[in-house]
Amino acid sequence: MRVFSFLGKGTNKLMLYTPYRTFLSKTFPAFRKVRKLSLNGGMTCPNLDGVKGTGGCSYCNNKSFSPVWDKASVSVADQISEFIPLIHKKYPGAGILAYFQPYTNTYAPVERLKEIYEPAFASSEIAGVAIGTRPDCLADDVMELLAEENRRKPVILEIGLQTANDETLKLIGRGHTLAEFKDAVNRAHLAGLLVTTHVILGLPGETAEDFAKTAHIVREMGLSAVKIHPLHIVRGTRLADSFAKKEFELLSFDAYCEAVALFIRIVGMDTAIERFSGESQNNMLIAPEWSGNRNQIGARVEALLGG
Ligand code: SF4
Numbered sequence: 361m362r363v364f365s366f367l368g369k370g371t372n373k374l375m376l377y378t379p380y381r382t383f384l385s386k387t388f389p390a391f392r393k394v395r396k397l398s399l400n401g402g403m404t405c406p407n408l409d410g411v412k413g414t415g416g417c418s419y420c421n422n423k424s425f426s427p428v429w430d431k432a433s434v435s436v437a438d439q440i441s442e443f444i445p446l447i448h449k450k451y452p453g454a455g456i457l458a459y460f461q462p463y464t465n466t467y468a469p470v471e472r473l474k475e476i477y478e479p480a481f482a483s484s485e486i487a488g489v490a491i492g493t494r495p496d497c498l499a500d501d502v503m504e505l506l507a508e509e510n511r512r513k514p515v516i517l518e519i520g521l522q523t524a525n526d527e528t529l530k531l532i533g534r535g536h537t538l539a540e541f542k543d544a545v546n547r548a549h550l551a552g553l554l555v556t557t558h559v560i561l562g563l564p565g566e567t568a569e570d571f572a573k574t575a576h577i578v579r580e581m582g583l584s585a586v587k588i589h590p591l592h593i594v595r596g597t598r599l600a601d602s603f604a605k606k607e608f609e610l611l612s613f614d615a616y617c618e619a620v621a622l623f624i625r626i627v628g629m630d631t632a633i634e635r636f637s638g639e640s641q642n643n644m645l646i647a648p649e650w651s652g653n654r655n656q657i658g659a660r661v662e663a664l665l666g667g
């Protein structure tokens with residue numbers, strides 16, 4: 361297994377992985393710092409509205425992972441006007457990356473998508489646009505629209521994968537396959553878009569072999585960045601019921617950090633690591649209680665990587 365490292369620019373610190381800020385500064389060289397601005401485009405998800413399924417992914421409760429989950433009835437233009445001054449106040453001079461976050465943000469007819477995205481592409485205060493979606497909601501006409509918008513400002517397509525194991529994808533009710541993910545990523549790259557993904561380490565029944573397989577896919581697909589999360593059990597989900605019945609166990613803090621270190625060693629330096637922990641919002645978290653301890657997770661992972 362390759363171990364990747366290099367000296368951080370202007371420091372003697374050994375870089376053990378490529379941080380997301382490095383990817384952002386390459387993508388937006390005019391800014392020293394770039395902050396994400398979460399936006400709600402008012403869309404739902406085919407895995408919730410009955411087109412693919414009604415129960416959603418077994419771990420999903422958008423209230424737990426998006427600060428704007430309840431802004432569906434507020435126009436995108438109004439969200440931008442409300443939140444941009446807050447970012448400027450907290451991070452003066454930062455570039456702003458609009459982030460269509462909750463649910464599936466390519467799930468509408470292409471003409472409607474154009475209207476939803478327009479305030480972000482038209483705003484002189486927004487440097488780029490990130491769009492979170494599923495692999496099965498990226499038809500060719502959507503890809504063409506995104507390629508067109510990408511000529512106005514950079515588009516970062518965040519395509520959720522979670523795991524490269526098709527059996528697990530079925531078990532958690534994702535409603536798509538690894539092959540669909542690969543096809544979507546290939547077409548997005550052909551359209552000239554930057555592509556990132558989200559993965560979960562510790563899904564029911566998965567082992568280090570599955571984490572390694574997912575990491576190899578991330579690497580082989582040439583993704584720009586990956587968000588790594590531990591499995592969160594949040595209120596109001598099927599997984600919460602299953603967890604209460606003790607049908608599976610969560611990774612311990614140590615086992616999760618080892619899984620992240622293994623994942624990063626395989627992914628290497630070409631894919632930036634956007635995060636390797638995550639907080640749940642709105643008091644929705646049931647377990648694991650350590651998942652919000654970013655600093656502790658970061659320190660342990662770096663120690664395991666040899667930092
Ligand atoms: S694809 Fe996303 S929004 Fe849809 S059910 Fe799954 S996690 Fe929830």
